[in-house]
Amino acid sequence: MLMFLSLLISTFARASAYSSLLTDAENKTSTTLEGKHAWNDVDFLRQMINQETVIRLSLVKNVQALVSDVYLMKKSITTSEMTISALQQTIETLNVRVLSLEEENKRLMESRVDYQERIHDLETTLETVNVSVNSLNENLDTAQKQNDEKRQDIVNKTNRVLEDIKVEVRYLSVTLFDFKDHTATKDENNNQKFIDIERHVNTSFEELQAENLKNKGEFNEIKEHIHNVEKVQTEYQKTITENLTSTIAEVETQLRKSEYERLKLSSAVSSLEAFRMNMTQSNCNTKSKIAFSAGIPSYDDNWTGSTLVLPDIIYSEGKGYDSNTGVFTAPTEGTYLFYISIQSAYRKYIYLDIVLNGSSKVRSMAFYGSGSTISIYQTGTNLVILHLTVGDRVWVKRTDGTGYYSDSGHVCTFSGIRLY
Numbered sequence: 001m002l003m004f005l006s007l008l009i010s011t012f013a014r015a016s017a018y019s020s021l022l023t024d025a026e027n028k029t030s031t032t033l034e035g036k037h038a039w040n041d042v043d044f045l046r047q048m049i050n051q052e053t054v055i056r057l058s059l060v061k062n063v064q065a066l067v068s069d070v071y072l073m074k075k076s077i078t079t080s081e082m083t084i085s086a087l088q089q090t091i092e093t094l095n096v097r098v099l100s101l102e103e104e105n106k107r108l109m110e111s112r113v114d115y116q117e118r119i120h121d122l123e124t125t126l127e128t129v130n131v132s133v134n135s136l137n138e139n140l141d142t143a144q145k146q147n148d149e150k151r152q153d154i155v156n157k158t159n160r161v162l163e164d165i166k167v168e169v170r171y172l173s174v175t176l177f178d179f180k181d182h183t184a185t186k187d188e189n190n191n192q193k194f195i196d197i198e199r200h201v202n203t204s205f206e207e208l209q210a211e212n213l214k215n216k217g218e219f220n221e222i223k224e225h226i227h228n229v230e231k232v233q234t235e236y237q238k239t240i241t242e243n244l245t246s247t248i249a250e251v252e253t254q255l256r257k258s259e260y261e262r263l264k265l266s267s268a269v270s271s272l273e274a275f276r277m278n279m280t281q282s283n284c285n286t287k288s289k290i291a292f293s294a295g296i297p298s299y300d301d302n303w304t305g306s307t308l309v310l311p312d313i314i315y316s317e318g319k320g321y322d323s324n325t326g327v328f329t330a331p332t333e334g335t336y337l338f339y340i341s342i343q344s345a346y347r348k349y350i351y352l353d354i355v356l357n358g359s360s361k362v363r364s365m366a367f368y369g370s371g372s373t374i375s376i377y378q379t380g381t382n383l384v385i386l387h388l389t390v391g392d393r394v395w396v397k398r399t400d401g402t403g404y405y406s407d408s409g410h411v412c413t414f415s416g417i418r419l420y
Contacts, residue, residue: 087276094269101262112251133233140226151215271383290318290418295410301345301403308396310414327395330388337385338416340364343405344378350401354384
């Protein structure tokens, strides 16, 4: 610039000199050749001024373009920093949730130890009950044997008494016949004795029969009591076994779910950390900047469609995502990152895939067991990095399950960004 000004000053000086040659009285005898040189210098000066004007205008345009580019770069950097800050907050939140799940897992492990101790106590109680039942069975067997022996002894004793009575009756009959032969006066007395003896025999026989029936009733009551004890023992063992099985199954289910949630959150944290690093290293050129984030403003418990359409555009730059069809079409070639977050309907499950040109790449599972009694909503997330060419199409496809839950806060989202 200084050289240009120096050249301009020297040109003006030369022009002044030539002007003096044209106007000074002492130089009125200048030749025609000198006048031509002066006009040539004036033309040269005019050309230099025109070039300087063109250069100045070009410099002004370049400076304005540079200022605009710097402004856009600052805006893009600010947006990237805000995005990175939001991702860092999300990562911190997820880390807090991971710590919470680890604490819950620890509590579940402690509960598992308590359940195992309770199971051990129940097994000990069951063994004690079994020992008591076995002892009761032995006592019942002993009582049954004693009753059998007693009943047999009574039967034998009754038989002996009957035999003695029969012998006595025969003896009395012989005696009566003898008395009848020897005396007639004592017939009446003998008949009375015979009636008394017969009554005594009949009474003794009835008493023996009543005692025998009583013993049979006691024996039947003992048998029924044994049957009731065996039935109670069977029901008690069945109840204890069912309770133990149910308790163990619930503890194992809770542990599996806790481990699954912890792994899922760890995966999400790792994915977001990788996404943050890629965002930090990404190109800030706005001409190649492509990103979008879409959500669903309401829930549908019975949705069974194929393509998940997220109509609310939360953020969009560089176009590509169609909120009417739910399909992202790559406007430029590059490496893209896609992220899906879905929440199942109440006590239901749903599987969603991120699909590239009809080919499933990753799956997000919001799982809920059909036999579970826990009343909760489940969340499924996943992330994938894909290289796309111009015109490649990416969308979210349902592969299994029914319904989803979302609200005005956009619980269910689908996002994508061009990394480089």
